[in-house]
Amino acid sequence: MADYIPSPTKWVREQVELYESSGGTKGTTLMDTGLPVIIVTNVGNKTGGIRKTPLMRVADGDSYVLVGSQGGAPKDPVWVYNLRANPEVEIRDKTVVRKMKVREVSDPVERARLWKLSVAAFPPYEDYQKKTTRQIPVFVAEPVH
Numbered sequence: 514m515a516d517y518i519p520s521p522t523k524w525v526r527e528q529v530e531l532y533e534s535s536g537g538t539k540g541t542t543l544m545d546t547g548l549p550v551i552i553v554t555n556v557g558n559k560t561g562g563i564r565k566t567p568l569m570r571v572a573d574g575d576s577y578v579l580v581g582s583q584g585g586a587p588k589d590p591v592w593v594y595n596l597r598a599n600p601e602v603e604i605r606d607k608t609v610v611r612k613m614k615v616r617e618v619s620d621p622v623e624r625a626r627l628w629k630l631s632v633a634a635f636p637p638y639e640d641y642q643k644k645t646t647r648q649i650p651v652f653v654a655e656p657v658h
């Protein structure tokens with residue numbers, strides 16, 4: 514069993530700790546927005562360690578859309594490289610934890626639909642895309658049956 518490597522970012526690390534230690538009953542929203550957050554658990558591409566990344570909850574039926582916005586920063590977040598290398602993840606949505614497999618969305622029609630859904634769930638994504646010249650990566654996490 515690999516070791517858990519907490520996020521170097523304090524507020525992110527603390528959200529993961531509260532969310533997980535409460536069994537998904539506390540710390541489940543983004544600060545004062547009140548909008549729901551999920552926790553993605555995956556394996557680090559280089560360290561092989563367990564990483565836990567909170568992301569906004571964008572549901573599409575049984576699946577989730579994962580948006581690598583990082584607040585519109587110029588570079589993709591590091592977790593994007595981890596997911597490309599190791600697509601097997603576990604997703605916690607409040608009290609429910611499920612094994613899922615992610616794939617990056619490259620088809621423009623599918624991406625456009627999922628982007629619209631993402632902006633509806635979390636409107637700041639639209640501003641984040643305007644802040645950066647990179648195209649924000651979008652993944653879908655689908656249940657493993």
Ligand code: F42
Pocket residue numbers: 520521522524525528543550556557558559560561562564566567568569580581582583584589590591592593594595
């Ligand atoms: N970020 C988003 O991009 N989208 C969201 O919708 C989002 C929502 C959100 C909600 C709540 C919250 O608390 C945080 C939220 N975040 C959201 C922030 C998100 O959780 C991440 O913190 C953010 O996207 C930055 O991700 P990052 O992976 O770039 O994090 C950095 C700070 C980090 O952890 N760096 C590590 C380090 O030690 O410097 C590296 C971690 C790593 O994964 N290393 C790999 C390994 O092997 O372990 C190697 C990776 C490689 O290939 O280089």
